[in-house]
Amino acid sequence: MAMAAVVRSTVRLGPVYTVRIPRARRLCASTQPGKGVVKPLDGIRVLDLTRVLAGPFASMILGDLGAEVIKVEKPGSGDDTRSWGPPFVGKESTYFLSINRNKKSIAVNLKDPKGAKLILELAEVCDILMENYLPGKLGQMGLGYKDVQKVAPRLIYCSISGYGQTGPMSLSPGYDSIASAVSGMMHITGPEDGEPVRPGVAMTDLATGLYTHGAIMAGLLQRQKTGRGLHIDCNLLSSQVACLTHIAANYLNVGKEAKRWGTAHESIVPYQPCPPGPPGGIPMCSQASRDTQSLQCVLSLPWGLLQTDMPKASLISKRASRPKMATLLWLLEIINSSPKYARCLSGDPKFKTNMLRVQNRKELLTILAEKFSEKSTGEWLGKFVGTGVPCGPINNIQRVFSDPQVSHNNLILKMDHPTAGKIAVPGPAVWYSDFKSNMPTPPPLIGQHTVQVLRDLLGYRDDTIQQLLKAGTVSQNEVQ
Secondary structure, eight states: OOOOEEEEEEETTEEEEEEEOOGGGOSSOOOOTTSOOOOTTTTOEEEEOOOTTHHHHHHHHHHHTTOEEEEEEOTTTOSGGGGOOSOEETTEEHHHHHTOOSEEEEEEOTTSHHHHHHHHHHHHTOSEEEEOSOTTHHHHTTOSHHHHHHHOTTOEEEEEESSOSSSTTTTSOOOHHHHHHHTTTTTTSSOTTSOOOOOSSOHHHHHHHHHHHHHHHHHHHHHHHHSOOEEEEEEHHHHHHHTTHHHHHHHHHHOOOOOOOTTSOSSOSSEEEOOOOTTOOOEEEEOOOOSTTOGGGTTOOOOOEEETTSOHHHHHHHHHTSTTOOOHHHHHHHHSOOOSEEEOGGGOGGGSSHHHHHHTHHHHHHHHHHHHTTSOHHHHHHHHTTTOOOEEEOOOHHHHTTOHHHHHTTOEEEEEETTTEEEEEEOOSOOOSSOOOOOOOOOOOTTTTHHHHHHHTTOOOHHHHHHHHHHTSEEOOSOO
């Protein structure tokens, strides 16, 4: 390969070196018109040695964006999540199916020196290598970053671990629930007077997967600028601590220790579910800052006493004249059967500002709970339509996937799996005007593409492949 030309240019802040990458190896280059639908990562190849959730979640997103993802699995058992069930669809774990679309699977025994050699050869023809082994483990197999860098200097090598590649906890195995506990996430999650609770899905793993996806995209851009690969260190602890955001800032700046608030918000009132009467569920009525006339301050209108026997239409039209103010308590007094003259909570000095509402949290929430108990979830949601008050039901999963907005956002992705038949998984969260991600390939079977990858990417002859299969270095699924 020809040496990349280096051009020196001087700017106000000092010298900048721009590397011109040979055209054949240049990333992110513009595509000529008329070549059909093009995705951002078309032409990018990912060698994915990760298992379980964080890594596979990240590589699935890369696959949605057009990357060719080659998933390396252990012959026989494959990814750990293949056995995580029930439920299963046929013999396939729904857990595995949910995070492994748009991938090819090769089954390689990494403990066999010939298997490790295969991975090195594949690294040479890939742009990205992802792994989530215990730090140092791949180095013992000759597959650490320094080993791979020697044969593939332009490779982006992304490591995912529990606590980082170095440091006092680096050799501890990383699990979502433990990292969630160590990072403080579990400490702030759960009922106000109850025990710490693990979130309903593995949010620490998922957050790490999202950070990993973004880091790899940044790595591709960095390589385009420098012509060199790099090592990326992603870990569960750092991802979750970074996501503590204002909770962490509260402690770091004013020494305030965090506590559990259940579904409430420490600094905003009201901001939590309000229990309605039977037979409905629970609507979430929350106020969030918009501007100085914000929903966070919906209780601050100084209306004093309100005559509730006035025609509702006229009251609503009066409310409409109030600029950008969704008046939750005022609305409650209108739509409830109250005495002729009722004290307007929005004019009560104890509730005039958010700070006062935080101070008088229990009194206000008691009043709201009493009012909300008078109607069902559906009745309340109907009353709030068009008022500007942010609210919604707490749906079970059946209701989630019956929601017309979920359907409109294409969040149900259907595929034909080679053994499980028709399957459905959550679709991509992000959509783009220039291309679509709605034509995925189904999650692969263990070793479904082993022979194809060895033949097409590495140029192995059939007799060589057969020798590897007989030796158990690799395996091939019957379904190809």
